[in-house]
Amino acid sequence: xxxxxxxxxxxxxxxxxxxxxxxxxxxxxxxxxxxxxxxxxxxxxxxxxxxxxxxxxxxxxxxxxxxxxxxxxxxxxxxxxxxxxxxxxxxxxxxxxxxxxxxxxxxxxxxxxxxxxxxxxxxxxxxxxxxxxxxxxxxxxxxxxxxxxxxxxxxxxxxxxxxxxxxxxxxxxxxxxxxxxxxxxxxxxxxxxxxxxxxxxxxxxxxxxxxxxxxxxxxxxxxxxxxxxxxxxxxxxxxxxxxxxxxxxxxxxxxxxxxxxxxxxxxxxxxxxxxxxxxxxxxxxxxxxxxxxxxxxxxxxxxxxxxxxxxxxxxxxxxxxxxxxxxxxxxxxxxxxxxxxxxxxxxxxxxxxxxxxxxxxxxxxxxxxxxxxxxxxxxxxxxxxxxxxxxxxxxxxxxxxxxxxxxxxxxxxxxxxxxxxxxxxxxxxxxxxxxxxxxxxxxxxxxxxxxxxxxxxxxxxxxxxxxxxxxxxxxxxxxxxxxxxxxxxxxxxxxxxxxxxxxxxxxxxxxxxxxxxxxxxxxxxxxxxxxxxxxxxxxxxxxxxxxxxxxxxxxxxxxxxxxxxxxxxxxxxxxxxxxxxxxxxxxxxxxxxxxxxxxxxxxxxxxxxxxxxxxxxxxxxxxxxxxxxxxxxxxxxxxxxxxxxxxxxxxxxxxxxxxxxxxxxxxxxxxxxxxxxxxxxxxxxxxxxxxxxxxxxxxxxxxxxxxxxxxxxxxxxxxxxxxxxxxxxxxxxxx
Numbered sequence: 001x002x003x004x005x006x007x008x009x010x011x012x013x014x015x016x017x018x019x020x021x022x023x024x025x026x027x028x029x030x031x032x033x034x035x036x037x038x039x040x041x042x043x044x045x046x047x048x049x050x051x052x053x054x055x056x057x058x059x060x061x062x063x064x065x066x067x068x069x070x071x072x073x074x075x076x077x078x079x080x081x082x083x084x085x086x087x088x089x090x091x092x093x094x095x096x097x098x099x100x101x102x103x104x105x106x107x108x109x110x111x112x113x114x115x116x117x118x119x120x121x122x123x124x125x126x127x128x129x130x131x132x133x134x135x136x137x138x139x140x141x142x143x144x145x146x147x148x149x150x151x152x153x154x155x156x157x158x159x160x161x162x163x164x165x166x167x168x169x170x171x172x173x174x175x176x177x178x179x180x181x182x183x184x185x186x187x188x189x190x191x192x193x194x195x196x197x198x199x200x201x202x203x204x205x206x207x208x209x210x211x212x213x214x215x216x217x218x219x220x221x222x223x224x225x226x227x228x229x230x231x232x233x234x235x236x237x238x239x240x241x242x243x244x245x246x247x248x249x250x251x252x253x254x255x256x257x258x259x260x261x262x263x264x265x266x267x268x269x270x271x272x273x274x275x276x277x278x279x280x281x282x283x284x285x286x287x288x289x290x291x292x293x294x295x296x297x298x299x300x301x302x303x304x305x306x307x308x309x310x311x312x313x314x315x316x317x318x319x320x321x322x323x324x325x326x327x328x329x330x331x332x333x334x335x336x337x338x339x340x341x342x343x344x345x346x347x348x349x350x351x352x353x354x355x356x357x358x359x360x361x362x363x364x365x366x367x368x369x370x371x372x373x374x375x376x377x378x379x380x381x382x383x384x385x386x387x388x389x390x391x392x393x394x395x396x397x398x399x400x401x402x403x404x405x406x407x408x409x410x411x412x413x414x415x416x417x418x419x420x421x422x423x424x425x426x427x428x429x430x431x432x433x434x435x436x437x438x439x440x441x442x443x444x445x446x447x448x449x450x451x452x453x454x455x456x457x458x459x460x461x462x463x464x465x466x467x468x469x470x471x472x473x474x475x476x477x478x479x480x481x482x483x484x485x486x487x488x489x490x491x492x493x494x495x496x497x498x499x500x501x502x503x504x505x506x507x508x509x510x511x512x513x514x515x516x517x518x519x520x521x522x523x524x525x526x527x528x529x530x531x532x533x534x535x536x537x538x539x540x541x542x543x544x545x546x547x548x549x550x551x552x553x554x555x556x557x558x559x560x561x562x563x564x565x566x567x568x569x570x571x572x573x574x575x576x577x578x579x580x581x582x583x584x585x586x587x588x589x590x591x592x593x594x595x596x597x598x599x600x601x602x603x604x605x606x607x608x609x610x611x612x613x614x615x616x617x618x619x620x621x622x623x624x625x626x627x628x629x630x631x632x633x634x635x636x637x638x639x640x641x642x643x644x645x646x647x648x649x650x651x652x653x654x655x656x657x658x659x660x661x662x663x664x665x666x667x668x669x670x671x672x673x674x675x676x677x678x679x680x681x682x683x684x685x686x687x688x689x690x691x692x693x694x695x696x697x698x699x700x701x702x703x704x705x706x707x708x709x710x711x712x713x714x715x716x717x718x719x720x721x722x723x724x725x726x727x728x729x730x731x732x733x734x735x
Contacts, residue, residue, distance in 0.1 A: 318362070
């Protein structure tokens with residue numbers, strides 16, 4: 001009996017657990033940390049809170065691998081972990097332990113906390129940027145140190161990486177694999193150590209869910225070379241001896257820069273309330289280069305493909321001074337864009353209607369010291385037929401990071417630019433980190449043009465990319481451009497950003513679709529009707545996303561300063577109103593007082609990236625934009641207040657014209673259906689005359705009369721559909 005009682009007491013202690021309801025969303029109930037300063041673990045590392053395949057023994061093996069900067073701690077410091085629901089640290093001890101699961105403890109004041117992305121969030125790209133702080137209140141104790149991120153996902157995770165912590169703030173890049181990613185963050189600082197002087201680390205865990213996208217058009221990465229190009233780029237001798245400047249290095253650097261574009265854009269879209277949506281890249285199974293350790297180990301992974309395209313032009317032709325965009329007297333500054341368009345179209349074998357998007361690096365760009373200009377370089381972006389291009393030179397490529405481990409050092413490298421070998425573009429690249437900003441950021445500016453963004457008042461589409469580094473770094477070094485010391489802490493308000501209008505364009509662009517979006521509707525058109533009382537009705541099947549207002553001489557589609565945003569900030573549904581009513585007063589209330597009396601033009605965007613431009617809002621309401629129903633087409637209107645009958649004329653309001661009427665013998669046709677004014681008129685059927693396109697519509701009434709809209713071309717007699725019979729056809733734009 002004594003033995004049974006003792007066993008019963010042990011059983012009660014062993015099976016006392018917390019309520020599991022707190023882990024209803026796929027999380028594991030958490031426990032109070034046992035690894036505190038006064039814990040019984042002493043100087044040993046406490047049992048891991050991560051699952052067995054990501055436990056401490058595996059992490060120790062990973063850390064033992066040899067690698068150059070940034071430095072990873074050779075001996076893992078004593079870890080003080082606080083397992084809270086906020087950080088979703090799994091407080092269960094390894095299998096076989098008889099310890100109990102306890103309630104959450106107060107947050108450790110030195111625990112790293114990710115604040116930019118919620119626990120369990122879905123992310124759609126491979127590399128993301130995260131930011132956070134040490135403890136609940138960084139201002140209470142400003143600590144400098146380093147943050148190490150450990151990531152293990154069935155052997156496919158990225159090796160540990162270290163990141164700078166400045167005054168208790170940090171930023172880091174995280175490599176994700178499909179599915180759940182368990183991250184362990186460990187913070188250490190010279191200011192925090194044990195009594196024996198040994199370093200101490202404070203840890204927290206975070207889970208992120210990566211969902212790869214495969215059903216949106218990709219942004220292709222292309223390196224363009226001359227027919228006789230050796231495949232090298234400008235670099236100083238020290239760089240060439242240290243890392244090389246051949247095509248392989250160029251591919252790695254361009255790939256890493258593209259992932260910085262992606263991480264930056266995804267974070268910006270999230271801040272604008274549109275979820276973590278972004279463009280995707282085409283991938284292939286290849287040797288991994290995003291991680292330096294993976295590359296040295298020859299590990300194979302599914303990573304972004306960089307297409308190598310050779311033009312039919314020689315290097316000398318590409319470097320012709322007449323093609324150099326920065327040469328004031330150049331006769332063909334857009335020539336490199338045309339060369340790239342021709343080469344990329346031929347490489348991808350594009351057919352009619354096959355839309356492609358490509359970011360192109362001109363590898364044969366070269367700094368001409370004698371003329372002080374960059375040959376073979378142009379910064380251009382835009383669309384030509386079905387191909388959207390963003391081209392940029394390779395003159396700053398030497399300063400780019402080639403892997404995640406090099407991002408921190410690249411954006412902290414103050415080595416001065418040697419203009420004997422490389423360019424100081426626009427005199428804004430006085431040091432290596434500033435050259436990386438200009439090269440990566442200016443190419444992203446052209447990618448913005450590729451996706452339909454014009455120049456804006458601020459942001460990437462102006463020249464705010466001179467601050468591009470601040471998105472990824474907690475601290476900024478000395479700037480030769482501003483001749484001042486950089487920021488001690490790079491906060492969100494200090495960062496470069498996409499303009500709100502850029503984010504709105506991305507929200508409705510097909511390359512930025514998410515699985516949670518509504519099914520794609522191919523009808524991108526916007527219709528408008530000017531009706532009574534100065535009201536303009538805007539309609540679109542995919543919804544009205546936003547409209548831009550241009551007063552006076554402001555050029556439509558360039559540097560918009562006033563707009564109306566109809567986006568509903570809900571990334572789960574992403575709905576836009578299908579019908580919107582605006583008046584001139586509504587529009588003028590958005591502009592400055594000095595432009596109140598100027599002509600107004602507007603540009604309206606649908607939820608499928610379609611748009612329509614109205615050059616003069618007031619002209620919509622003149623007599624020419626409406627038509628009076630003939631006098632014999634009167635109806636009886638009952639005036640409720642007097643209960644008497646009186647006749648009233650109808651007016652019809654014209655919508656925007658369908659198509660451009662560019663075909664030979666095109667003519668404008670307008671038909672007012674008899675059923676609009678005659679209550680006794682009964683529509684019986686509709687005949688559609690067509691061949692490969694619609695030639696005309698004929699409306700047939702019960703009394704034998706008909707009304708023809710268009711002509712009776714195409715198949716003789718047309719196809720007749722009785723009223724109520726299902727009929728669906730598509731009128732293509734511009735036909």
